[in-house]
Amino acid sequence: MSHKPRLAVFKFASCDGCQLQLLSCEDELLSLAESVEIVHFIEASSHVEAGPYDIALVEGSITTAHDRQRIQVVREQSQTLVTIGACATAGGIQALKNWGDRADYVRSVYAQPEYIQTLATSTAIADHVRVDFELRGCPINRFQLLEVLQALVAGRKPRTPTHSVCLDCKRRGTVCIAIARDAACLGPITQAGCGAICPDFQRGCYGCFGPSAQPNCDSLADWYVQDRTTHVQLVPLLRNFNADAEAFKATGDRIDPHSEPGTV
Amino acid sequence: MTSQRTRTIEVGAITRVEGEGALRVKIENDVVQDVQLSIYEPPRFFEALLRGRPLEDVPDITARICGICPIAYQMTAVHALEQALGVRITSDIRRLRRLLYCGEWIESHGVHMHLLHIPDFFGCASSIELAKRYPDEVNRGLRLKKIGNRLLEVTGGRAVHPINVAVGGFYRAPRRSELQSLRDDFLWGLDASIDVTKWVARFDFPDFVRDYEMVALRHPDEYPMNEGRLVSTVGLDVPSQEFETHFDERQVPHSTALQAVRLPAETNYFVGPLARVNLNRQLLYPAARQLSDDVGIAWPCMNPYQSIVTRGLEVVHAFEEALSIIDDYQGCAPAKIAYEPRAGEGAWATEAPRGMIYHRYRTTSEGLIEFAKIVPPTSQNQRQIEVDLRAYLPSVLDLPDAELGMACERLIRSYDPCISCATHFLKLEIDRQ
Numbered sequence: 001m002s003h004k005p006r007l008a009v010f011k012f013a014s015c016d017g018c019q020l021q022l023l024s025c026e027d028e029l030l031s032l033a034e035s036v037e038i039v040h041f042i043e044a045s046s047h048v049e050a051g052p053y054d055i056a057l058v059e060g061s062i063t064t065a066h067d068r069q070r071i072q073v074v075r076e077q078s079q080t081l082v083t084i085g086a087c088a089t090a091g092g093i094q095a096l097k098n099w100g101d102r103a104d105y106v107r108s109v110y111a112q113p114e115y116i117q118t119l120a121t122s123t124a125i126a127d128h129v130r131v132d133f134e135l136r137g138c139p140i141n142r143f144q145l146l147e148v149l150q151a152l153v154a155g156r157k158p159r160t161p162t163h164s165v166c167l168d169c170k171r172r173g174t175v176c177i178a179i180a181r182d183a184a185c186l187g188p189i190t191q192a193g194c195g196a197i198c199p200d201f202q203r204g205c206y207g208c209f210g211p212s213a214q215p216n217c218d219s220l221a222d223w224y225v226q227d228r229t230t231h232v233q234l235v236p237l238l239r240n241f242n243a244d245a246e247a248f249k250a251t252g253d254r255i256d257p258h259s260e261p262g263t264v
Numbered sequence: 265m266t267s268q269r270t271r272t273i274e275v276g277a278i279t280r281v282e283g284e285g286a287l288r289v290k291i292e293n294d295v296v297q298d299v300q301l302s303i304y305e306p307p308r309f310f311e312a313l314l315r316g317r318p319l320e321d322v323p324d325i326t327a328r329i330c331g332i333c334p335i336a337y338q339m340t341a342v343h344a345l346e347q348a349l350g351v352r353i354t355s356d357i358r359r360l361r362r363l364l365y366c367g368e369w370i371e372s373h374g375v376h377m378h379l380l381h382i383p384d385f386f387g388c389a390s391s392i393e394l395a396k397r398y399p400d401e402v403n404r405g406l407r408l409k410k411i412g413n414r415l416l417e418v419t420g421g422r423a424v425h426p427i428n429v430a431v432g433g434f435y436r437a438p439r440r441s442e443l444q445s446l447r448d449d450f451l452w453g454l455d456a457s458i459d460v461t462k463w464v465a466r467f468d469f470p471d472f473v474r475d476y477e478m479v480a481l482r483h484p485d486e487y488p489m490n491e492g493r494l495v496s497t498v499g500l501d502v503p504s505q506e507f508e509t510h511f512d513e514r515q516v517p518h519s520t521a522l523q524a525v526r527l528p529a530e531t532n533y534f535v536g537p538l539a540r541v542n543l544n545r546q547l548l549y550p551a552a553r554q555l556s557d558d559v560g561i562a563w564p565c566m567n568p569y570q571s572i573v574t575r576g577l578e579v580v581h582a583f584e585e586a587l588s589i590i591d592d593y594q595g596c597a598p599a600k601i602a603y604e605p606r607a608g609e610g611a612w613a614t615e616a617p618r619g620m621i622y623h624r625y626r627t628t629s630e631g632l633i634e635f636a637k638i639v640p641p642t643s644q645n646q647r648q649i650e651v652d653l654r655a656y657l658p659s660v661l662d663l664p665d666a667e668l669g670m671a672c673e674r675l676i677r678s679y680d681p682c683i684s685c686a687t688h689f690l691k692l693e694i695d696r697q
Contacts, residue, residue, distance in 0.1 A: 063308070240321070
């Protein structure tokens with residue numbers, strides 16, 4: 001690119017944690033601002049420019065009719081669209097409502113539901129528009145974010161691993177807690193990127209980065225069930241921050257006798 | 265007969281705040297008719313999606329309400345659930361929780377002061393623009409924030425959505441060597457945060473002094489974080505479990521955030537660092553306490569713009585207290601208190617970086633969540649912000665619309681609203697008639 005790429009950050013339904021990771025690149029933030037022109041980043045700057053943009057980072061999921069329209073506009077204005085985080089790539093924790101009764105959800109939080117406009121579902125950005133790169137995590141890893149931005153500025157493909165958390169545990173020398181402590185750990189089916197922190201803190205992986213490449217979720221679930229982990233424990237484990245990611249969803253629904261996905 | 269003059273000022277997206285809100289102001293013949301801080305952030309229904317979940321999931325799920333202050337949600341949730349379960353934590357676990365909260369105050373106040381708020385005092389659009397004029401000050405702020413994040417990583421596993429907070433304590437206690445490794449950075453941070461506080465205290469603040477009811481927790485022996493009674497500047501003093509007797513939430517058409525009010529008169533009130541310092545200044549650690557005498561503020565301070573000074577004082581306090589905890593730390597065993605699930609109910613309030621936060625949960629005998637209620641700080645401040653804008657606007661009506669909008673944004677930013685938090689929660693449009 002002959003000019004500095006114009007970077008925009010957009011937020012949909014989310015906690016802001018993933019775009020915060022951009023501000024958490026403390027050592028790199030000012031130099032990053034040298035290599036790209038940050039022209040639309042509502043949380044960090046009052047200077048807001050209209051499109052088109054070279055790179056758009058999109059955080060959050062689609063939960064309202066207005067946002068369903070807005071993502072189309074963002075796509076039209078953006079050369080490269082990168083989704084950041086579990087909300088944007090898999091619907092986020094708010095996708096749990098895909099399994100519930102929307103009217104009941106609104107009533108349970110708001111006394112006057114008629115003021116609240118919301119879709120029945122929380123869905124990933126890729127369900128609505130073409131996405132050029134998906135960065136996983138709840139939250140994303142800031143080093144992976146820097147890698148993606150540096151790769152896009154250099155015009156190459158970002159290098160982010162798709163192997164499972166298990167491999168990173170072995171690299172860290174963490175004793176396997178699924179074996180040694182009988183913990184129900186999603187490490188074997190979850191994509192690396194977090195640094196395999198949960199097993200190091202003596203708890204099972206809960207799947208923040210979503211399914212790894214070719215995960216055998218059914219096999220792992222059956223093995224845990226034989227090993228005394230109950231469905232009551234396993235279904236919510238599969239059904240949290242990446243509940244709507246296809247591999248986790250299919251296995252969660254298979255082992256949940258009460259599940260009727262899509263019936264909202 | 266003169267024609268009516270109508271002005272509508274709209275700020276479609278308030279910048280440099282956490283989350284998405286807008287402002288709409290309607291002015292008729294130079295009289296402010298309406299001020300709506302509307303929150304259009306899409307609702308995420310946390311209280312509903314918690315129902316039926318294992319109670320162990322609550323600290324992990326409620327953390328996702330806010331990427332800037334996840335610890336506040338985790339701390340309030342675990343204390344409320346421990347009430348429901350009858351769990352008593354040890355003093356070692358209690359101190360480690362304070363250490364973790366120190367990390368979040370340093371990180372969150374660091375973000376708000378340096379990246380969101382300080383640019384206002386220099387007419388800059390962002391900290392990146394400010395860094396061209398004040399590189400040392402911006403870099404100092406980024407380093408302070410980084411040190412806060414480092415403490416969260418060591419104690420909580422990671423800075424955003426920490427993974428080490430459990431009902432009953434921690435999954436694993438940090439190692440003494442890990443905490444000791446932070447010590448040199450914290451000694452630097454204590455000195456640097458004192459310099460930052462002295463710097464911001466010299467900023468030019470608008471003369472906007474209000475008559476507030478300020479609400480915060482108070483504890484007899486310590487600056488409030490994880491525990492205390494609910495007190496206010498006009499005499500409220502009740503256990504935090506009685507929050508719902510003295511406060512309630514109201515829904516307004518222009519917002520996906522509920523607005524909390526003080527009962528019985530449904531009045532507005534003010535939470536946050538300014539309220540905490542006003543109500544607890546004597547309990548600050550020595551350097552912060554001394555600094556509060558030296559910054560040229562007559563306490564209690566009722567100017568919301570000067571909240572930035574109290575954020576600085578709290579960062580100083582957090583560095584001092586964290587150093588004290590790190591120096592005394594000999595490990596924490598057990599890291600977690602075991603419990604049996606039971607049907608119960610528990611409520612608790614803690615002090616998030618942005619102010620008091622309240623949770624209440626009901627659990628089933630199988631250990632599932634039957635009911636959840638979450639009242640974040642920003643939904644408590646939202647009505648106060650609207651009332652303050654209404655009081656502030658007459659003094660700046662001579663400004664052109666764009667500048668008037670920016671002036672309103674500056675006032676809004678001084679409260680450090682966290683809109684993601686408040687949704688079940690804000691848009692600035694100004695309608696001048």
